[in-house]
Amino acid sequence: DAGVIQSPRHEVTEMGQEVTLRCKPISGHNSLFWYRQTMMRGLELLIYFNNNVPIDDSGMPEDRFSAKMPNASFSTLKIQPSEPRDSAVYFCASRGDGDGYTFGSGTRLTVV
């Protein structure tokens, strides 16, 4: 099992550009979570899906952020337009029945 796969590992973009982060969950896991990690705010849950359906997006900071899960093996987190304050490490995690999350290696986003 390759685990949760995120791409890209690093992204540097200019303010105002669109950024798309990608995640492939572990096969068979029916829940997928997007987190943002910063020194100031720690691990913040942005949105999570259960069986490809968004369940709770109350953590999405603004309308500039959107997430989709078109099928059980793929999800995207999009920021449009990006701002310097969006700079953070974004983690995707998936979860099977009754167990803890498995996290991906994260995407380090820098918006200049």
Next chain:
Amino acid sequence: GENVEQHPSTLSVQEGDSAVIKCTYSDSASNYFPWYKQELGKGPQLIIDIRSNVGEKKDQRIAVTLNKTAKHFSLHITETQPEDSAVYFCAASKGTSSQKLIFGTGTRLQVFP
């Protein structure tokens, strides 16, 4: 909703000593409590977990205890080693895969040789 508090925020110990990290939770319906270790540049990794029907669980040098009445749980690391240095997060949830985990704010553990 659930709220998880974690203490201390930083912890420094000498190699070979024990380290204890404590968490409290607010929702009495929570029944699943995992602990994660995050090394620099990596995602958090599950190291041990406990369910509410168990009071203690051990795995080699690490153990977790749970007090449901007081709504707190703790991570114990014995015979610490420099490679134990990392950030540790506790979390709580209601235990099914559709429920989100609520994380504590993390503890940075440093083990000095």
